[in-house]
Amino acid sequence: MRVSGPGAGDVPKALGARRPPPREARLARLADPTTGETLDRALILWFPGPNSATGEDLLELHLHGGRAVVAAVQRVLAGLPGLRPAEPGEFTRRAMLNGRLDLAEAEGLADLLSAETEIQRRNAIRVAEGGLSRAVEIWRRHILDHAATIEAVIDYGDEVGDDIDIAPLQARVGADAEALRALLASPPAERLRDGLRVVLAGPPNAGKSSLMNALAGREAAIVSPIAGTTRDRVEAALVIDGFPILLTDTAGLREEGDDPIEAIGIRRAQDAMDEADVVLWLGPEEDAIDRPGLIRVAAKSDLATAPDGRLAVSVVSGEGLGALRARLVAAAQAQFSGDLIALNQRQRTLVADAAESLQFASAEPDILLVAEHLRQSCSALDALTGRAGVEDMLDSLFGRFCLGK
């Protein structure tokens, strides 16, 4: 249990225990103040402010985790003047209000708390440690520089009553708009949970579901010699070499007959391909669509020799399965392991807004409007780190944290 705020230091005494020296764990008997009954033997930690996680006086009781133990201690604490249960995420919120971290870092922390994959964890800790905030701060400085130059031109222009050529400045602003957009090149943070989206596609009976099952290591999809066995999308999540991969098997593509359900399945297959990072194409060469991330697979290689340029795979002999896994890992690596920081939807929108305002500023003939666009660009970045205008999103962010965090 964590207690934060001015009353935190008095908590040990109320439980009949001594407050340990700062930042040193001590074992103590915790007693009910009214009955003297032992509630628990626990470790106590004391972090006097401002050098604590919240920036306030902070006390930790490391209890035995039983529900009744926690409830009993909580009951005693609730009876102390000035103490109340914390809201979800309140500790982090207070840390933010006390300037210990900014909004982007708090979002990183929220992501860290819910990280399920190695890729999510890596990105979240990077953001929580200020990786995104530092990048944003550099852009903010750039924009403020441009804005200062423009303001000077506006003032000076008034004095001399002349038009000053701002084209060189606008060229720099335009270049910055482009460069800022590069922040959006990374996959969205929401995508890090699913990992690489791999879709199996091709005509009926090509061996898609068999390959899906072989990669997933289980009978995820029905396999049969009847063409048109798979009619809907079937998903299987797997991890290869630490990379999360979401495999989607699809209905075989063929000229639509009169089966309306099959037609829906085929449309879903096409949607899945549109959203995919990698398409494993098991169809004929002439029908292969030209797109990035297409891997041409010659399935059932135990039955016929694979044509050149295709990855020969057989679920019967096992040929090519290792090579295919390696190709998928390489694709996942290319997508997720760079230095790029994955932004969440809120952050992406603000970066896009900031870049758009810069773009406007670079093309605007009216110098006063150039200054206004630069201001708007800057305030989009301020909203990203929580410098400005974010009250409304704090509740939703901290509501995602669990109690006591």
Ligand SMILES: Nc1nc2c(c(=O)[nH]1)N(C=O)[C@@H](CNc1ccc(C(=O)N[C@@H](CCC(=O)O)C(=O)O)cc1)CN2
């Ligand atoms: N027991 C315990 N474990 C925990 C936390 C905690 O609050 N308590 N954390 C909670 O999220 C995380 C660690 N986060 C922390 C962040 C800052 C400080 C802190 O006291 N900072 C001081 C001193 C820094 C130092 O000694 O280097 C400071 O920044 O001034 C402590 C924990 C994960 N594990």
Ligand SMILES: Nc1nc2c(ncn2[C@@H]2O[C@H](COP(=O)(O)OP(=O)(O)OP(=O)(O)O)[C@@H](O)[C@H]2O)c(=O)[nH]1
């Ligand atoms: N010999 C051999 N047979 C295979 C191989 N892969 C699949 N098959 C067989 O080919 C038939 C069709 O396999 P499926 O995996 O159901 O094919 P599909 O592409 O999912 O077919 P639809 O769902 O109808 O689109 C089944 O009888 C499989 O046993 C392979 O590598 N070697």
Ligand SMILES: [Mg+2]
């Ligand atoms: Mg199938």
